[in-house]
Amino acid sequence: xxxxxxxxxxxxxxxxxxxxxxxxxxxxxxxxxxxxxxxxxxxxxxxxxxxxxxxxxxxxxxxxxxxxxxxxxxxxxxxxxxxxxxxxxxxxxxxxxxxxxxxxxxxxxxxxxxxxxxxxxxxxxxxxxxxxxxxxxxxxxxxxxxxxxxxxxxxxxxxxxxxxxxxxxxxxxxxxxxxxxxxxxxxxxxxxxxxxxxxxxxxxxxxxxxxxxxxxxxxxxxxxxxxxxxxxxxxxxxxxxxxxxxxxxxxxxxxxxxxxxxxxxxxxxxxxxxxxxxxxxxxxxxxxxxxxxxxxxxxxxxxxxxxxxxxxxxxxxxxxxxxx
Amino acid sequence: xxxxxxxxxxxxxxxxxxxxxxxxxxxxxxxxxxxxxxxxxxxxxxxxxxxxxxxxxxxxxxxxxxxxxxxxxxxxxxxxxxxxxxxxxxxxxxxxxxxxxxxxxxxxxxxxxxxxxxxxxxxxxxxxxxxxxxxxxxxxxxxxxxxxxxxxxxxxxxxxxxxxxxxxxxxxxxxxxxxxxxxxxxxxxxxxxxxxxxxxxxxxxxxxxxxxxxxxxxxxxxxxxxxxxxxxxxxxxxxxxxxxxxxxxxxxxxxxxxxxxxxxxxxxxxxxxxxxxxxxxxxxxxxxx
Numbered sequence: 001x002x003x004x005x006x007x008x009x010x011x012x013x014x015x016x017x018x019x020x021x022x023x024x025x026x027x028x029x030x031x032x033x034x035x036x037x038x039x040x041x042x043x044x045x046x047x048x049x050x051x052x053x054x055x056x057x058x059x060x061x062x063x064x065x066x067x068x069x070x071x072x073x074x075x076x077x078x079x080x081x082x083x084x085x086x087x088x089x090x091x092x093x094x095x096x097x098x099x100x101x102x103x104x105x106x107x108x109x110x111x112x113x114x115x116x117x118x119x120x121x122x123x124x125x126x127x128x129x130x131x132x133x134x135x136x137x138x139x140x141x142x143x144x145x146x147x148x149x150x151x152x153x154x155x156x157x158x159x160x161x162x163x164x165x166x167x168x169x170x171x172x173x174x175x176x177x178x179x180x181x182x183x184x185x186x187x188x189x190x191x192x193x194x195x196x197x198x199x200x201x202x203x204x205x206x207x208x209x210x211x212x213x214x215x216x217x218x219x220x221x222x223x224x225x226x227x228x229x230x231x232x233x234x235x236x237x238x239x240x241x242x243x244x245x246x247x248x249x250x251x252x253x254x255x256x257x258x259x260x261x262x263x264x265x266x267x268x269x270x271x272x273x274x275x276x277x278x279x280x281x282x283x284x285x286x287x288x289x290x291x292x293x294x295x296x297x298x299x300x301x302x303x304x305x306x307x308x309x310x311x312x313x314x315x316x317x318x319x320x321x322x323x324x
Numbered sequence: 325x326x327x328x329x330x331x332x333x334x335x336x337x338x339x340x341x342x343x344x345x346x347x348x349x350x351x352x353x354x355x356x357x358x359x360x361x362x363x364x365x366x367x368x369x370x371x372x373x374x375x376x377x378x379x380x381x382x383x384x385x386x387x388x389x390x391x392x393x394x395x396x397x398x399x400x401x402x403x404x405x406x407x408x409x410x411x412x413x414x415x416x417x418x419x420x421x422x423x424x425x426x427x428x429x430x431x432x433x434x435x436x437x438x439x440x441x442x443x444x445x446x447x448x449x450x451x452x453x454x455x456x457x458x459x460x461x462x463x464x465x466x467x468x469x470x471x472x473x474x475x476x477x478x479x480x481x482x483x484x485x486x487x488x489x490x491x492x493x494x495x496x497x498x499x500x501x502x503x504x505x506x507x508x509x510x511x512x513x514x515x516x517x518x519x520x521x522x523x524x525x526x527x528x529x530x531x532x533x534x535x536x537x538x539x540x541x542x543x544x545x546x547x548x549x550x551x552x553x554x555x556x557x558x559x560x561x562x563x564x565x566x567x568x569x570x571x572x573x574x575x576x577x578x579x580x581x582x583x584x585x586x587x588x589x590x591x592x593x594x595x596x597x598x599x600x601x602x603x604x605x606x607x608x609x610x611x612x613x
Binding site for chain 1: 338341349352372373375414416420434437438445446447449450452453454473478503504507531551553557559584587598
């Protein structure tokens with residue numbers, strides 16, 4: 001804010017007596033410039049300053065020396081990645097497995113759900129179903145996991161029912177063998193309704209005449225879906241896939257952290273929990289920052305690569321190539 | 325698809341499918357509310373989870389609200405939500421408005437910074453170090469400030485502002501209105517719907533704040549409701565006389581469910597407003613853009 005204070009004085013200086021020049025742009029736009037300042041300052045402090053903080057990945061961080069004075073150690077912190085530290089490898093494998101599961105199921109099921117809902121004839125029924133299915137998106141992970149624990153846990157209604165009928169019990173919560181399926185189910189419960197919104201919006205913009213024309217040409221319902229509906233959804237699907245790829249290595253951090261105690265590290269360690277446990281809990285700052293940095297860079301590379309691929313297939317993607 | 329009349333069997337199949345989907349969401353809520361209101365005898369009889377209470381008691385809520393961890397945590401969460409949402413709305417709106425006026429000098433580099441923030445997310449460790457560096461550990465500001473500006477919301481709001489007809493702004497300017505007057509008297513009133521949706525999104529985010537609080541609030545007296553929920557519901561720590569303001573303890577199941585209900589109620593209260601506005605407000609802009 002400081003530099004701007006001096007400006008009015010300059011601008012208020014003696015004006016030429018003849019036709020008044022238009023005020024300098026910086027004075028004319030004073031309000032707009034000041035308006036952007038708080039948001040910009042926060043963005044710089046909490047988004048770009050931390051980016052600089054990534055230099056910790058190249059340092060032997062000593063808390064008492066501070067970030068600036070800690071000695072540089074080059075790429076030493078990146079050794080865990082290259083040399084395949086077992087805990088890191090476990091985290092990487094789990095991350096990739098969960099990612100595949102989530103792109104396979106959590107990405108495709110909402111499309112099916114949107115198709116189902118779109119095929120309903122009653123507007124009111126559609127709205128009621130949507131209102132119910134969106135709701136879990138607004139609940140925090142702590143709430144969602146609490147709900148799952150209460151329902152599927154040892155004293156939950158399902159196990160109580162099984163016990164009453166002498167059918168034994170099924171252990172879903174705290175069972176490391178089904179942990180990946182459990183968290184996928186949780187993501188589905190929380191986000192499937194929300195994820196279907198954009199698909200629904202895209203479906204509503206498909207020209208009904210296309211369906212009529214294809215019906216005249218003798219296309220059955222399945223052929224219509226293949227030749228009219230899915231092409232109509234294509235650009236949204238591509239866009240969301242690109243966005244998803246940017247977060248591909250971010251698989252349910254809060255969600256997993258909350259349940260790690262119950263199932264153990266082997267089944268549940270992912271890259272983000274590795275960075276948190278190793279860095280913040282055990283104070284191995286440099287190595288964790290190195291892993292976090294590589295993860296972030298891979299994410300950016302995936303987005304840019306996927307976007308390029310989308311262009312190659314003639315889709316607009318996230319941004320256009322001709323962008324200024 | 326549309327235009328065809330489905331056969332009876334397909335309609336029945338769809339009906340079953342949708343009923344199951346909706347039941348999967350609704351039934352847990354009913355069970356949680358019911359258990360929080362059920363009597364000890366019924367909870368014991370049903371094995372810990374009650375679908376329909378045969379007698380209603382508010383003893384769990386009374387115990388929780390007499391004192392102890394829950395009222396304090398609710399107070400913290402309300403504070404974080406109110407202060408955070410106000411700051412978020414103000415800074416996001418102003419930044420988006422500045423960026424929506426192409427004549428503004430410097431608007432392009434700032435726009436690049438906003439879009440860059442979408443692409444490059446700071447890692448957990450550098451984020452923590454920044455908050456530490458600023459001396460915000462154990463302060464509520466550590467939970468609020470890092471998330472005050474969401475670049476995504478700035479982009480959406482900017483797109484909305486840019487769709488306000490230029491003639492409207494120009495005619496106001498000819499009448500002698502300053503940028504500030506145009507913003508306050510024309511732009512803001514036209515944006516009520518979209519601002520209320522974005523404000524509610526922010527509010528939900530602050531109410532749900534978990535990881536920031538876990539990272540930065542070491543002092544458990546400062547915990548918001550989500551951390552209380554983690555400790556006493558997810559991690560199943562017992563709520564004893566020290567955590568509740570009374571010596572007459574209702575069953576743990578009822579207490580846990582009651583905390584869960586308390587953490588969900590604010591979301592349920594604002595949900596209808598989000599629902600009503602977001603389809604025409606935010607979504608339209610997002611799909612077009």
